Amino acid sequence: MVKRKEYRFRKGKIVEIQEFHDGNYGAPGKKRIKKKKPTEEQMRLVNADNKARRCRHKLLEYFSTGDCFGTWTYSQQNRPPDMKAALSDFQKAIRIVRAEYKKRGKELFWIRNIERGTKGAWHIHFVVNEIGDTASIMQKAWKKGGTYAVEIKNEPKIFDEDFSKLASYMTKDEHTKKEKKDGTLEKPRLKETSYNTSRNMPLKKPHVDELLRWKNEVKPRKGYYIVAIHEGINPVTGFKYRRYTMAKFPEPKKKVTLKRRI
Structure with missing residues (x-):
């Protein structure tokens, strides 16, 4: 059984589709598989993927490519204990930032990840909605070090x-390992x-449907184009997902007719 x-x-301007085999059923032509208890590492990977998915969905709903990504850094003498x-x-x-947005009649949306490095340095990555002078507001609100926006x-x-890349970057944690050029992990x-x-x-x-079979190809709906496709193998069920x-x-621009006065 395939679920979507x-x-x-x-x-409705952006639609995300997730298709995957229900773990309660076997692959086409095969018997129902016996459930196996996932390992601690498998569960960690699933939880990390779920966190990145929720982050990505909030980015898709509340942010656009013109919004602000940045970092608050700490000077060495201001590092928190x-x-x-x-x-x-x-x-x-962020209270200072919210107050400045309110003064301008704007609502603040934010996503952040506070990170402590293995060598003791601290920084805060953030994504906030742009309102015209956001970089200046973020800089004035942070008194502990530098601001990059x-x-x-x-x-x-x-x-x-x-x-997808931004969501993964914003949700990385102490278990995240970057892949080297030779394929090994740092x-x-x-x-x-x-x-x-x-x-x-x-x-x-989401709206959930059950499909009779796994389709090898995907096609965009009328009026839409496909932005990105990601496929892989679920580490717990061993089945494909997409x-x-x-x-x-983009909606076509309306043609403006200029009327001349005679």
Whole structure:
């Protein structure tokens, strides 16, 4: 049995489809497989993937490529002694940011990850909605070190059209290992992390369908184009899964007729 989940963002302008084999059933022509208890590492990978998925969905619903990605760094003398102190630093700064947004009649949306490196350095990655002078607001709110801010689309290490890279970057933790050029994995660079988002970003539940068979190819719906396709093997069930994102074609610009006065 194949299941399909459909998530709709921005009133249907963006659609994400997830297709996967139900773990309660065998592959076509095979018997139902006996459930196996997942290993601790498999569960960790599943949980990490779920966290990145929720982050990606909030990015797709509430943010655009023109919004702000940045980092608050700590000068050495201002490094916090522990995560509790770092959380307090963030909360004080984000209250200042929220107040500035409110002055301008804007609502603040944010995603952040506080990271402590294995060598003792601290920094906070953030994504916030752009309102015109966001970089200046973020810089003035942070008193503990430097501020780096750029439009999401102008940061190639984290930008792709369906926000997969950005979501993975924002949810990395002490278990995350970067792949080297030779295919081996580096040692983790983080000692501890704290990921969170603002509370004003609810997500709707997906629509779920059951399919009779696994389709080898996917086609975009009428009026949409496929932004990205991701396929792989579920580490727990051992079955294929697929995720693809579609976006509506830009609406054609209305032709403006200029009327001349005679």
